[in-house]
Amino acid sequence: MTKVSPKCYSTSPLPFMGQKSRFVRCFKDALKHFDSATVFVDLFGGSGLLSHVAKRERPDARVIYNDYDNFRERIENAGRTNALLADLRDIIGSVPQEKRLDTSLRETVLARVKEEDERGFVDYITLSSSLLFSMRYATNFDELRAITMYNNVRIATYNCDGYLDGLEIVKHDYKELHEQYKDRKGAVFFVDPPYLSTEVGVYKCYWKLADYLDVLRVLDGTSYILFTSNKSSLVELMAWISERFHVTNPLMTRYEKKHETM
Numbered sequence: 389m390t391k392v393s394p395k396c397y398s399t400s401p402l403p404f405m406g407q408k409s410r411f412v413r414c415f416k417d418a419l420k421h422f423d424s425a426t427v428f429v430d431l432f433g434g435s436g437l438l439s440h441v442a443k444r445e446r447p448d449a450r451v452i453y454n455d456y457d458n459f460r461e462r463i464e465n466a467g468r469t470n471a472l473l474a475d476l477r478d479i480i481g482s483v484p485q486e487k488r489l490d491t492s493l494r495e496t497v498l499a500r501v502k503e504e505d506e507r508g509f510v511d512y513i514t515l516s517s518s519l520l521f522s523m524r525y526a527t528n529f530d531e532l533r534a535i536t537m538y539n540n541v542r543i544a545t546y547n548c549d550g551y552l553d554g555l556e557i558v559k560h561d562y563k564e565l566h567e568q569y570k571d572r573k574g575a576v577f578f579v580d581p582p583y584l585s586t587e588v589g590v591y592k593c594y595w596k597l598a599d600y601l602d603v604l605r606v607l608d609g610t611s612y613i614l615f616t617s618n619k620s621s622l623v624e625l626m627a628w629i630s631e632r633f634h635v636t637n638p639l640m641t642r643y644e645k646k647h648e649t650m
């Protein structure tokens with residue numbers, strides 16, 4: 389019997405704002421710097437994409453996925469989501485793609501969603517990308533009801549098979565999780581916090597500058613791969629503080645630190 393290699397996803401199988409699909413290639417390159425790592429800890433797991441890629445690249449290592457947003461529940465219910473979307477496709481029928489739904493269709497769609505909600509689970513984020521204007525998201529029924537709807541229902545079904553396989557899934561505040569692993573030999577952290585004032589909309593949190601700066605504390609003395617954005621100006625801010633107050637820049641690489649005094 390031939391062994392089938394597990395599928396490697398380069399994008400999250402369900403919509404997730406802030407997922408790092410555009411950086412998968414650089415991330416794989418960055419992982420190569422940590423050949424001796426034995427445990428990867430994805431502090432801000434989001435869609436789990438970084439954890440998934442790390443496990444596929446390094447099946448020998450433990451990978452801890454911090455599922456702060458309960459994304460696993462969405463993955464486990466992908467079958468229900470596909471069934472709901474199939475019904476919505478039937479309801480919306482002949483409305484052209486990207487066209488607005490009229491009041492009567494809207495009410496029928498909402499009635500079907502409500503029914504599903506009462507049965508216990510609706511993936512409102514996935515539903516949003518099928519019914520709302522791009523980048524608009526509802527996280528519950530009342531929010532969905534308040535927004536204009538369009539026919540963006542995807543033709544293909546969502547397939548999430550094997551996506552979370554091999555991951556150790558936990559749910560903690562990142563500081564607690566960091567505390568658990570910070571002294572573990574061979575531990576490497578993935579640090580991808582919500583960006584300042586960009587993508588906090590769907591997440592269950594609001595990130596201020598102080599929260600963001602707090603994240604830098606977890607970097608000290610540990611091995612990590614950090615994602616940051618030009619929009620946050622964090623790299624520039626840290627360089628300025630370091631120069632102005634003559635303190636070590638926490639974003640400086642080990643190589644730079646070693647050569648700082650030379």
Ligand SMILES: C[S@@+](CC[C@H](N)C(=O)[O-])C[C@H]1O[C@@H](n2cnc3c(N)ncnc32)[C@H](O)[C@@H]1O
Pocket residue numbers: 400404406407408409431432433434435436437438454456457560561562563580581582583591592593
């Ligand atoms: C930029 S996203 C991570 C995206 C992820 N790397 C991916 O590829 O899908 C940041 C995540 O951190 C989560 N988060 C917010 N506050 C947190 C906290 N205190 N501890 C852990 N995670 C948190 C957010 O809900 C969001 O899922």
